[in-house]
Amino acid sequence: MEEQREVTRYLALKVGRALFVVWAAFTLTFVLLFVLPANPADLLFDPAEINSIPPEVREQVAESYGFDKPVFLQYFNRLGHALTGDFGNSVQSGRAVTETILDALPSTLVLASGALVLALLIAFVIALVTTSTRRPWVRNLVEALPSGAVSVPVFLSGILMLQIFSFRLGWFPAFGDSGARSVVLPLITLAVPVSGPIAQLLVRSFATEFRSGYVTTSYAKGATRNGIIIRDVFRNASLPALTIAGITFGNLIAGSVITETVFARKGIGRLTQAAINTLDVPLVQGIVVLVAASFALINLIVDLIYPLLDPRLRATLAVA
């Protein structure tokens, strides 16, 4: 009974925090985009031409977006609509923000999920090689890879990919999003930097696991090195990778902004860039809130399933 109450409290706390993050992201972007600029409607005009535009026109534009109403009224109005999934209309296209985002989402989901799978694969191979090799130079070389992966700018690796595999070898189309072949280069470009932090974490946790008592026990029982790696170490060492799920998500989003720009691919990243370039305030807010909400949801899921996967944590639920 007591334990059940603790679990409920834990759940309530985590869900509450996630909801708070989403609300705060909405409020933060509202302050940044709608309150801080003296007249948000002015952001819609070219700064060089703004003084040549008659004040009446500017006022009219402000009015049509509701910018003339008191800030608090605007805030609650927007918040109320946002709760129903309505972030207003894009200034640039006039289409609903939600619809615009949903339109770009599938393309990014394909790219990001593919890149995530590839990144995990790269990270596991790196961790496996560093743990199982007996040649120091191989280990040193492979161990240096993750830090190299995060150091090379995504825009450079993308351009290199284009240059080598598109222009020189002609294996893949250079731009656009037609067919499965066009996703290969962006996918690799995005996966490499995302794999870095995961690999660094796995290398460390593989090493820790390998030193623990149960590995010695398994050896004593006659298990082979590879058997131990696959059966025990692999499973136990993978768990900590969940703790950086949020960071990984952030890297995927940031990486897709650049990747989609380099490869002229449709998606959330390119939509974000376009929204920022044209100061499409409602669209920017919609994207930021969506990203923050996804981040909060991912962390919430990790918080909730982690204790289920790691029995040691169940006892300490209350403190977590």
Next chain:
Amino acid sequence: MTVQLAAPALGRPLVKRLGELTRQPILVASWIVVLVVIGWAVAPGLFTSYSPFDGDTSASFAPPSAEHWFGTDRLGRDLFARSVYGAHTTLTATLLAVLIAFGIGTVVGLVAGFVGGIVDTAVMRVVDVFLAIPSLLLAMVVVSVLGYSTQNIALAVGISSIASFARVMRAQVLAVVTQDYVKAAYGLGVGRLGVMLRHVVPNSLSSVIALAALEVGTAVLAVASLGFLGYGAPPPQPEWGLLVAEGRDYVAVHPWASILPGVALAIVVIATHRISTSYRKEHRR
């Protein structure tokens, strides 16, 4: 009475440390790269005789040669000179960004961890929000509000990394305040402010400094990425990300124009990562 956990590395004689360096050629190479690039930023004229702005349009898109190490761009400007002068723009912005994140983040984390209670809870919830928005996205939003310029990029990158500094500093402070020497200092009648400044701050800083070292590389990348996306200095200005972006349109025919400045940038980031890794390793000992 002060039980200082002095960093072992600093205590060792300089000669011995230099001796150790020779056994780490990659670390030495990384330091050389960083020092040369700082040289580029401080006194670009010493490293190239070409102007970053004036080009010979009849010699546009010359391939790399002894005369033009990185080749020339569309307007015949020497790309090596533009990379050298670009170091100033990119590195100043990076330095400013790291200082903002380090300065504000450390103070916020210190106050949260040391004061505790409702202040801590409030600060950490705000930090949660900033961590929930990927820093590149947050930086893009901030730049769009402030206006496009390299200075604003620096501000934006700095602001978007405050949260991670605050979190690391807070965790470290929470660990330090339970140490015996802190309790001993209280027992001896040292005031809260005194304990904070004399014991908690110096003993908490090491991991934040390690993070700052790592952040230099991350910030260079962020500044260059925002420059690449076109939120930085307007085109005649040389900036590393912008140089790559300018060459990008011609990458099919003249690949070096985009790739060589980008490779220079990547080498610098790899070098700073190498240095920060060795700092962290040395510190863990």
